Amino acid sequence: MFTTFTAGDAGNWQILRMAPVTGDGLAPASHLAVAPAAALPAASAASWPLVGVASHVRYVERAEKTALVAVQAGLSRPDATLAALIPIRKSAAWWELTQEERRRIFEDKSQHIAASMKYLPAIARQLYHSRDLGQPFDFLTWFEFAPAHAQTFEDLVGMLRATEEWSYVEREVDVRVRRT
Amino acid sequence: MFTTFTAGDAGNWQILRMAPVTGDGLAPASHLAVAPAAALPAASAASWPLVGVASHVRYVERAEKTALVAVQAGLSRPDATLAALIPIRKSAAWWELTQEERRRIFEDKSQHIAASMKYLPAIARQLYHSRDLGQPFDFLTWFEFAPAHAQTFEDLVGMLRATEEWSYVEREVDVRVRRT
Numbered sequence: 001m002f003t004t005f006t007a008g009d010a011g012n013w014q015i016l017r018m019a020p021v022t023g024d025g026l027a028p029a030s031h032l033a034v035a036p037a038a039a040l041p042a043a044s045a046a047s048w049p050l051v052g053v054a055s056h057v058r059y060v061e062r063a064e065k066t067a068l069v070a071v072q073a074g075l076s077r078p079d080a081t082l083a084a085l086i087p088i089r090k091s092a093a094w095w096e097l098t099q100e101e102r103r104r105i106f107e108d109k110s111q112h113i114a115a116s117m118k119y120l121p122a123i124a125r126q127l128y129h130s131r132d133l134g135q136p137f138d139f140l141t142w143f144e145f146a147p148a149h150a151q152t153f154e155d156l157v158g159m160l161r162a163t164e165e166w167s168y169v170e171r172e173v174d175v176r177v178r179r180t
Numbered sequence: 181m182f183t184t185f186t187a188g189d190a191g192n193w194q195i196l197r198m199a200p201v202t203g204d205g206l207a208p209a210s211h212l213a214v215a216p217a218a219a220l221p222a223a224s225a226a227s228w229p230l231v232g233v234a235s236h237v238r239y240v241e242r243a244e245k246t247a248l249v250a251v252q253a254g255l256s257r258p259d260a261t262l263a264a265l266i267p268i269r270k271s272a273a274w275w276e277l278t279q280e281e282r283r284r285i286f287e288d289k290s291q292h293i294a295a296s297m298k299y300l301p302a303i304a305r306q307l308y309h310s311r312d313l314g315q316p317f318d319f320l321t322w323f324e325f326a327p328a329h330a331q332t333f334e335d336l337v338g339m340l341r342a343t344e345e346w347s348y349v350e351r352e353v354d355v356r357v358r359r360t
Binding site for chain 2: 001002040042053058059060061064095096098103129131134
């Protein structure tokens with residue numbers, strides 16, 4: 001029920017590049033293994049493996065959920081040979097907000113859902129929650145796309161990083177991979 | 181960062197009684213040990229230990245949070261020698277709702293926060309989240325109170341069980357303990 005992202009010498013994804021965006025980076029490696037896990041693995045000094053859980057939705061409202069379900073693509077499409085793992089941690093100030101305050105920043109001010117919609121279904125997304133697992137990041141965001149949509153993905157990431165929501169991100173690493 | 185509730189022959193709380201309210205019960209024991217844990221312990225066949233994490237608030241709005249902080253009591257008050265551990269699991273139908281639909285049932289229809297307020301500070305509460313940890317319950321609710329407030333606690337539990345929110349509870353066990 002957990003999903004583990006383990007960097008090392010082998011794995012189903014080859015690491016193309018890995019760079020810190022905000023705060024500390026992660027230990028370099030050549031491959032990334034993405035796999036389900038029944039138990040929490042021990043964290044290493046280098047903060048790998050990263051672990052998350054695909055949980056229920058926290059911010060989308062009913063009409064948004066219906067629209068997202070209609071438009072979004074699933075993982076593991078054969079032509080989606082590129083992917084990005086972008087772990088993020090938000091600040092204490094974010095977590096001290098209440099749910100409705102976070103939702104206001106997430107959608108009313110940052111348009112996270114509405115503005116993301118046009119990038120779907122080219123970019124398949126899956127959010128994994130890590131914060132309550134005692135992990136170094138709050139979320140592991142995972143995106144899969146075909147090489148033809150690489151620029152679409154850059155546009156999506158650029159748009160998200162420019163939002164008010166992203167001003168609460170205090171650590172972010174960008175890991176780009178290709179299916180082996 | 182996790183909190184474990186382990187039933188066995190020893191522990192800082194003596195089990196006075198334990199009964200299923202909805203669905204399966206839990207294996208009987210004489211004592212309950214409540215302790216912090218850095219890692220997730222392996223679950224036994226009997227579903228003990230139960231593990232949860234004290235996380236950020238999910239439903240309360242700012243005015244409610246302010247009011248709660250002002251009125252609620254902390255854990256470990258010397259005179260709060262009685263406690264209750266009430267693990268609950270909500271149905272798939274609950275988790276398929278969106279955040280704002282859950283909030284509507286939680287507060288607008290069930291008045292979980294507003295109606296609970298008058299029982300505070302007599303009853304100290306702590307909610308532990310378990311669902312994303314792969315646990316058999318979604319939440320471990322923990323209450324501490326003085327013997328003089330035992331009836332107040334029964335009133336609180338009875339009120340919560342009568343709410344629309346509680347119609348989504350598909351498993352619930354009621355464990356009553358006394359500090360050793």
